[in-house]
Amino acid sequence: MLISAQDSVSLRTKCSRNITKKPTHHFMSWFTKFLVSSIGQKFIMSLTGIFLMLFLIVHLLGNLQLLNDDGGDAFNAYTYFMTHNPLIKTISYLLYATILLHAWQGIALWQQNKASRGASRYAVNHVRSNERASRNMAWLGIVIFIFILLHMWQFWFQMKFGTLPAVEVTAYDHPVKDLFTPVAAAFSNMFYVLFYVVSMVVIAFHLWHGFWSSFQTLGLNHKKYTPLIKIVGVAYAVLIPAAFAVIPLVFYFTRA
């Protein structure tokens, strides 16, 4: 349980009167107090967000294998590696937990903030153009979460539990699951490509605010480095989703 400031004061007063009773200090008291505080909750959002941003780079490097015009040889070798390397598998479970924690904490903050704003709303709202992403992080996040669910059902579930045919790849001396064929099929569907590209735009807006914001929440601002963080953040938010979106567009327009 949490101990309030008043409780701890009375605890100290009691102890000074009766020295046989010593105050008990639990690891959980100060640590949970930190995690449920306003800044602690944001700290969770920031750390999970940074981990997810690092993951996106790794994910993109894998997806770029699809652009090799080799009938999926490099991509299938990559998917086999990602699903069989013990270190990668361990990190992948951490990743699933991180996505859920980021989403759950984000929704919790959204609800708390709505309660703090109160029941009565402004009749006139002034929204600056640079606040459009930051004011809508929860909505953008919900769209991204739906995208992730569909994405995992379509590719991750097929890879893990589906019955994909086996193919030979040059990197291994045994056949591996052929994930390339369902990916290529999905990328030849106009509606799927459209859904994918729109989702990448949504992710771009989420990252546009999220990158800088994660540094700000950790208190990492500095006259010398903050301008650089902001520039890198904008570049990251534009280039990473753009690179993801290019792959289905290339498939749809050049290989279908």
Add this chain to the structure above:
Amino acid sequence: MSNNMRLTLKIWRQGGKYKGEFVTYKLDNVNEHMSFLEMLDVLNEQLIANREEPVAFEHDCREGICGTCSLVIDGRAHGPMKGTTTCQLHMRHYKDGETIVIEPFRAKAFPVIRDLVVDRSSFDRIIQSGGYVNVNTGQAQDANAIPIEKDQAGEAFDAAACIGCGACVAACPNASAMLFTSAKVSHLALLPQGMVERKKRVLEMVAQMDKEGFGKCSNVTACEAECPKEISVGNIARLNREYIAASLASETTN
């Protein structure tokens, strides 16, 4: 001197016979040299002459330093001008025939007392929880006894410029008081006089801020844009830094 500006005012009325609603008033003789609060004074004189209840609004120094005036004017805390309070806003920024919507600061931690007056005592309780320094009694010491580097003193002064008006809370989509609390924590954390209570201060002020029901900062920065004293969100990063360090690295275990 032009004395003939006509305005339509949509003002939030709450308390007495008003349940919490906008009431429209017409004002025919607004002078462009009036301040916004003087314009409201003229309205109230007109209401009193008509035996109507005047509009309750807060004001004190009327020169932008006390932090008493408030109001959200056309969706913006302290009105449309940058770096000014409502009392420093003048009617020359409005045109003849305009409609102005005037609302109170809205936040769960700032309940409306009447019309445009809100209870901002939650800010006082945040200050009481840690916004002070302990000094020994006795003879006042020499003014230059503690040397402080010029830039450091400047930064502390920029944070100390916060007048505690609450515009940051009013402008924030989350009704967060982080800009206010960060200014108060920064101003003392940057000075040698503030070092004694440095860790205790940030822990207790953030705890009180949370207890008052203010929202959680999501770095929208609307607070910085609306702050009449142009307090920087860099202070919020400092508050985060101070709080994370005090929580995770201080010897306080409860």
